[in-house]
Amino acid sequence: MRATDAEIVRALPLFGGMQDAHFEALIGAGYLQRFPQGVVLIHEGERPDFLHVLVQGSVEFFSESADRATTLSLLKPPSAFILAAVVLDQLYLKSARTVEPSVVVLIPAQAVRDVFDKDPAFARAVVAELAFRYRNLVKDLKNQRLRTSLERLANWIIAHDEQMGRTGSFKLPIEKKVLANLLGMRPENLSRNLAELARVGVHVRGSIIDIRDIEALKAFARPDPLIDDPAV
Amino acid sequence: MRATDAEIVRALPLFGGMQDAHFEALIGAGYLQRFPQGVVLIHEGERPDFLHVLVQGSVEFFSESADRATTLSLLKPPSAFILAAVVLDQLYLKSARTVEPSVVVLIPAQAVRDVFDKDPAFARAVVAELAFRYRNLVKDLKNQRLRTSLERLANWIIAHDEQMGRTGSFKLPIEKKVLANLLGMRPENLSRNLAELARVGVHVRGSIIDIRDIEALKAFARPDPLIDDPAV
DNA sequence: CCAAGAATTTGATAAATATCAATTGAAAAG
DNA sequence: CTTTTCAATTGATATTTATCAAATTCTTGG
Missing domain, CATH: 2.60.120.10 (Jelly Rolls)
Incomplete structure (x- = not known):
């Protein structure tokens, strides 16, 4: 070694x-x-x-x-x-x-x-x-247990953006099918969920995620430090 | 003390x-x-x-x-x-x-x-x-992640019967609504799931559970030691 | 650059689960 | 013994998620 x-x-x-x-x-x-x-x-x-x-x-x-x-x-x-x-x-x-x-x-x-x-x-x-x-x-x-797949995705996006420095924009670090599985959903579901989040200002092009209205996203996702905060 | x-x-x-x-x-x-x-x-x-x-x-x-x-x-x-x-x-x-x-x-x-x-x-x-x-x-x-609520229930019944000495019959140790929550489902769902398990020989009267065909139940539940065995 | 293969998306549908409302049943309090 | 309360069931319906099939897009080796 x-x-x-x-x-x-x-x-x-x-x-x-x-x-x-x-x-x-x-x-x-x-x-x-x-x-x-x-x-x-x-x-x-x-x-x-x-x-x-x-x-x-x-x-x-x-x-x-x-x-x-x-x-x-x-x-x-x-x-x-x-x-x-x-x-x-x-x-x-x-x-x-x-x-x-x-x-x-x-x-x-x-x-x-x-x-x-x-x-x-x-x-x-x-x-x-x-x-x-x-x-x-x-x-x-x-x-x-406490969230739908759409909510898990929304919170994952918020958490990942924070990890990346809150720029409001990032590239997915993994393939979508891996992310889907990690979040406990099927790839088809992830695809539809990502589209659905446009409603709260999340825009997706390929593997680029843009958060255009973080407040709207948070209002929907309702992040909880006891679930989402890695330091807690 | x-x-x-x-x-x-x-x-x-x-x-x-x-x-x-x-x-x-x-x-x-x-x-x-x-x-x-x-x-x-x-x-x-x-x-x-x-x-x-x-x-x-x-x-x-x-x-x-x-x-x-x-x-x-x-x-x-x-x-x-x-x-x-x-x-x-x-x-x-x-x-x-x-x-x-x-x-x-x-x-x-x-x-x-x-x-x-x-x-x-x-x-x-x-x-x-x-x-x-x-x-x-x-x-x-x-x-x-890997099971439906019906499967979780079926496996819980098998595991609980084993804990109680494999008699094939036991009384629920907790209220049904607590059990439902523990298994990650609503009480209405537990009620329907219990009725559904009659298909594989599980009979329910009040809080008494009777397993009349353990093989049929296991064939449906597909218990997995890496999930269900408390000693593993 | 092109073709093959894989990833992703989209559509249609089915299955699983939750929700809401109403009823039934059982247990505890008076 | 009856009333009250809460648990449990049942029915109707909506939401969520999975499944299957068919495009479409993206990657990558040639």
Whole structure:
């Protein structure tokens, strides 16, 4: 593994506070792998061998059951994933695939559990990470339960615009069919929903979204910090 | 607080492994409170003052946003709740109300965080608890995204029958409107869905559910261990 | 530049779910 | 035992979402 990749891992909050010796143990046991787009890194139902750290690229988490499939989340680097399955040593509940060529650091699950038992700072970081993920999932469930697909889309647009600096205009960062799945709707539905939002001043040309009346959009979407604010 | 209540708390996996002195510190700072049915213990958006431990009764977690409301989960004793908000010291994302008269032990959030920093066994237990909750939430989201309300109901019936010892017959443990909300549907829908399940041998009289053809029910419901099995 | 393949859009329709209103049923209070 | 209240059911209808099929547009390898 290149030193620069190890540094990316080390810089993550999850690994930042731990003792050097313990970090060396983890990174020494781990290795780096490159994957092309569309590779399934993790299959739900299997047992975790490695903690994964996404260093470059991006990963989509999805799940399939009884002929249906859904996207649960997208992950951007740098971040660790499948932490919960690794610390409990239980089956994966989600599958994961690369949505672009990606670089992943793989750290043997047993090494993670060993260091977790020895290093209190790491244990605390694991708690912080899990609690953070837990809260995001609560927000996802509320989003799904309390809103129609049109409202989820409207709020996603508001949130993404804020993330991009509130310019009122941005390019979709992902394919529309991926966005549709992430928001819990079919691509046909996303298409119609985007058209529908013209009513509140959202204009779409290809993958460019223009918010021409943020107040009207917000009045419709009724954003809720307890669902939409990433810092809450 | 009575010694017997302290023992109930101590017996929880979350508190089981910690040092006696630390447990005394927690329980000494805490106190016990009784609540009648229907009391809102926690309001989403507020900051956590106490880790709650439900000792008796039961609690419903719910959330409201933009005039809509949903039940996210039900909790049975003994269990701790709002751990994620306490350890991160962040706003509650859910509200909680008693659904029957309940007994709750309240432990000041700061005391929890103090002990968490000092006691590695407790820190590990917090991780296990959070990871477990996280995984349950993933299952909830998959259940919601991958199934219709009729399928969720069918699978809930199967799971509840298994919990009750696979007798093929049980009494609903909660009111139908609470169950409806928990499963993400309206009470009218639950009523119709229950009637619909007669097609696959589920017969309902008041709050008594009879499964007369478990194979037919399973063939329809297509249960999935990665969603329905509480041990996975 | 062009053709093939994929993504996206559009139309028509069906299925799932919510809503509103009215009724029935059951349990608690007097 | 009756009245009151609330839960539950039923009917009618509207909304939301999915499905299927057919354009259309966009990308990309040749």
